[in-house]
Amino acid sequence: MRLETTDHGLRRVCIHAGAVAADVCVPAAVPVATLIPALVDLLGDQCGQPPRSYHLAPLGAASLPVSTTLAQNDIRDGAVLVLSHEVSRPPTPRNDDLAETVSTTLVHKDIRTATRLGAAVTAGVTTAVAAVIVVLHGPAVQSVGVTAAVAATTAVIVLSLAGVAQRTYRESLAAQTLALIAVVNAAVAGFVAVPGPPSLLNVLPAATSAAVAARLAARLMRCDTTIFRAVTVFAAVTALSALTGVLTEARPPTVGVLGALGSLAALELSPRIALVAARLSPADDQTLAEAVTEKVVRADRWLTCLSAAFCASAAAGAAVAALSTPRGLTLSGITGALFLLQTRNRRQSLVFAVTGTVTAAATCALAAMRVPHHSPWIAASAAVLSALAMYLGFVGPGIPLSPLARRSIDALECLALIAVVPVSCWVSGAFDTVRALHLG
CATH class of the missing domain: 3.10.20.90 (Phosphatidylinositol 3-kinase Catalytic Subunit; Chain A, domain 1)
Known part of the structure; x- marks a missing residue:
């Protein structure tokens, strides 16, 4: 038996x-x-x-x-x-009856991924909306400490759950979602910890807390840390800009302009930074092919996270300048156009396309709010930008550009990059300050 x-x-x-x-x-x-x-x-x-x-x-x-x-x-x-190493798929069922084939296909359709993705999106959107509400309205004076403590405790608990989800159950999607929620809660805790109206004094601890939480999440989960590296770099750039504004008592447009200008400069240096971070040196000729391949993959991940972080910080700085002064709309528009022009010759074209489109759309929205009597022209500009984005995404890649067109696009990109510096000086008021000086 x-x-x-x-x-x-x-x-x-x-x-x-x-x-x-x-x-x-x-x-x-x-x-x-x-x-x-x-x-x-x-x-x-x-x-x-x-x-x-x-x-x-x-x-x-x-x-x-x-x-x-x-x-x-x-x-x-x-x-x-x-x-x-490969995910084994179930064998494809073969049936002679059409109705049975349709029924079997529908039964074996995997809806678990869609369910998990929907849950992750719902949790992320809910957290983002709650964070925006807390930041905009702010807690009452007597409940500042309680709100900060609740947000910080939530961040610690959720970050611990993210580590359990990754290490015990190998649920990468759930772990990354929980880790990003923890980063948002840490940023909210740092923002509301400083009483008073929103200012750079609130942004500095918020960005610092977000950077620390993102770094802890990457160390805790030991998975694909590209997104958390990008969040860490973005939060670090934001914290550095806020610290500069606090120490120099600069106005918000100046802080936004400096952040955008520094991010654009760092964006141009991101390929070299990625090579240094991945320790991929052309002088090392004795490296084995396997080690070179691993370093190339690592450099590509570093380039992706740096491009995403610097694009986001440049867009955020331009948005701050546009919200603070009408002159900032010029810088925001140039930044969006520069990102869209760089999608052609950048490996991370999706990052540049998304940030460029969002920046251009935000510029149009802010322009419509500031000059409502010119709304027909703004609506027409938005339609042109949408058509241009669709052309570049669907039609443009299949049509080879002539040498003259490529040279023209390169010239426009160079002009936009050169124009950032004088426009930044104009928006920040540097020209007005120099004009006010009595020299000689």
């Missing part, structure tokens, strides 16, 4: 990983995400990649969800499991 193994017992299975195979006994009630690192350690170094890139699947079936157990997946004694 054969004894059945209970759901809380052991499973005697055969694990295959490439050319390596082993018969092991594994617990049936432990999540797959916990089993994978132990199996990789057991099989030795033949796998060659970190455990986070592995998937466990029955032979000829789909990969097991990392948050489930062997018992939940009906894995019994004698089963053959494959440990690999």
Whole structure:
């Protein structure tokens, strides 16, 4: 008589990983995400990649969800499991009857990803809306400390949950969502910790708290940290701009202009910064091909996060200048146009396209608020910008540009980049200050 193994017992299975195979006994009630690192350690170094890139699947079936157990997946004694880097897909069902084929396709359609993505978007939007409400209205004077304590406690708890979701259940989407929510709560805690009307004194602790929270999230989860690096760099640039404004007692337009100008300058240097950060030096000719490949991937990630951070900080600085003075609309418009022109020759074209479109749209909206009697022209400009964006995204890539057109676009980009400096001086009032000086 054969004894059945209970759901809380052991499973005697055969694990295959490439050319390596082993018969092991594994617990049936432990999540797959916990089993994978132990199996990789057991099989030795033949796998060659970190455990986070592995998937466990029955032979000829789909990969097991990392948050489930062997018992939940009906894995019994004698089963053959494959440990690999690729996600195993279930075989495509083949049916002779059309109705049965349609029914099978709908049944096997994976809606779990859409559900998880919807939950992540909902949680993120809810947190962002709540943060905006708290920042705009601000807590009462007697509840400043309580509000800051609640936001800080929420940030710590949510950041801990993000670490559990990543390390225990290998749910990267949930972990990144929770970590970003923790960063927002940390920023809110720093912002409301300083009583009084919103000013640079509130922005400085908010940006510092966000940078620290993003850095802790990257260290805690040990996953793809590109987004958290970008958040850290953006928060650091914002904090540096706010600190400069606090120390010099500069006006908000000046602080915004300096932030935008410094971000644009750093954006031009971001490829070199990425090479230095990835330790990819042309002088090192003795480096193995595998090490070079790894460094190239690392440099590309650094370039992505730096481009996103500096584009966002430049757009934010231009937006502050545009909100503070009508002159700032010129700087905001030039910044948006510069980003759109750079989408053609940048690897991170999506980053430049998104920031350029958002900056241009914000410029049009602010212009409409300031000069409502010119709304027809503004509406026409918005329509032209929308048509230009659609052309550049869908039609332009399939049409080769003539040498004259490429030279013209390069010339426009150079002119926009050169015009940023005098426009920044004009918006910040530097020309007025020099004019007021009595020299000689």
